[in-house]
Amino acid sequence: MREGLGLCVTALLTGVLASACGSRPARADNEPSEQDFSMIERGRYLTTVADCAACHTNPDSHDLFAGGRPIETPFGKVLAANITPDLETGIGSWTDAQFDAAVRMGRGPDGERLYPAMPFPYYTRMTPQDVRAIRAYLNTVPPVNNPVRSNQLPFPFNIRTGMAVWDTMYFEPGTFRPDPQKSAEWNRGAYLVQGPGHCGACHTPKTMLGGDLKQQPLQGYTIQGWFAPNITNDLQLGLGRWSVEDVVTYLKTGHNRLAGASGPMSEEIVDSSSRMSDPDLHAIAVYLKDLSGTSGTGKPLAAGNLQMVAGAAIYRDLCSACHAPDGSGVDYLIPNLALASSVSSREPTSLLRVVLHGTQTVATPREPTAPAMPAFGWQLTDAQVAAVTTYVRNSWGHAAPAVSAGDVHKLRPLDSEGGG
Ligand code: HEC
Ligand code: HEC
Ligand code: HEC
Structure with missing residues (x-):
């Protein structure tokens, strides 16, 4: 007994071997317990669900969570911060309470207001336990020394106190409250x-x-x-x-x-x-699938409409070979345009981008081959693109506002940037 106690005292003094005393140390350097492991693993998973890396990893440097990626806001650009455990330029010296305040309340380490380019208005719905798990995981990633000055905004938006108004208008803090009526x-x-x-x-x-x-x-x-x-x-x-x-x-x-x-x-x-x-x-x-939205009640354009006639002809010549004359496509390879809700969205932006620039579906590890949709921007005039997209938006059960040549033209300059 005596010997054990002596070992404990030494352990407490040196901060090493503390686990030999049976009580869990505040932080056992390099020796996380099993409980820590499961918390870190849960944190890693939640960090993926929350996609923290999307903004906090700069695609140019690839340094995980080291910040520097510019995020667009209605006020200008804000750079995502360094959230590696680096003591000097990251969040290594932050307390868990400071981390929680940043993620769930949009507050910096000194209480200053963060810009909502950091999605704290959503993360506020997370439980404090989940946020602590994310912190536990972030503590395990390699620290990167990378100073980031987040605030690149022009006056007056560079004044963080101005965000107090924004927070009052739009920020509803608070953890998610389950609905007992639901499963x-x-x-x-x-x-x-x-x-x-x-x-x-x-x-x-x-x-x-x-x-x-x-x-x-x-x-x-x-x-x-x-x-x-x-x-x-x-x-x-x-x-x-x-x-x-x-x-x-x-x-x-x-x-x-x-x-x-x-x-x-x-x-x-x-x-x-x-x-x-x-x-x-x-x-x-x-x-x-349980959320009701506002239902579109519009009627499709008449088949005799000039844009519809021109669009039908272009569709038959250029699109029907892949998407089929009735828009039904090929299961899992070519999208069914009759069922794709993106086609009849009130906003035609995504549809126009796909037709102008073409696209390729993502190749995920679970399904490595991804088919491509060719670009038609080089081949069709603005009016022709407008006609074929108007046709697609008003066929096979769809009903959506017509697209004008002007709508198409607005997306053209992106061609030179190789957009899409
Ligand atoms: C949509 C982009 C985006 C996502 C996703 C995102 N962040 Fe941020 N985050 C930012 C930006 C931009 C800032 C800088 C805000 C500012 O300075 O006002 C920031 C700031 C922070 C800060 C404050 C850092 C400091 O030094 O003040 C922390 C901590 C943070 N983010 C953690 C996280 C965590 C954890 C996640 C995932 C749960 C996450 N962020 C997801 C964009 C994002
Ligand atoms: C060579 C075959 C081929 C041709 C020709 C073709 N497409 Fe596609 N299309 C595809 C494939 C494959 C995809 C899925 C790729 C993706 O979504 O990234 C696709 C996707 C689309 C989408 C997106 C659907 C969604 O789910 O959001 C639209 C809209 C579309 N095509 C319209 C057209 C129109 C209009 C034409 C004629 C001007 C056309 N396509 C010609 C193969 C083709
Ligand atoms: C960074 C922005 C962004 C975030 C975050 C995001 N989405 Fe999307 N989502 C989009 C865009 C843009 C499209 C349209 C893609 C296209 O046209 O091919 C889309 C398309 C979709 C579609 C297909 C809709 C259709 O009719 O074709 C689904 C389903 C979807 N998102 C679900 C989600 C869910 C669930 C989440 C959260 C877990 C999410 N999205 C988060 C930007 C986002």
């Missing part, structure tokens, strides 16, 4: 979508200042020149024609019998949703 699976899906998944950051319509229009959650928004469609269960504009399995397959592989992901969503799928567990993907799908 455990639905609530898990709601938690993932509203919290760590921050799907609304792209899919929820925003005010001029980038605040969520809370009455229209997940009903579609244009971000970085791409339209993130309505992902409620709305029949015309949303996922109404998708099954739960269709949603799971899309989030897991980047495509399904109805659609293929491109643009920012393909990044999201490769880095985040393709790595989520099957039960979590199923929970997300169950939740999304």
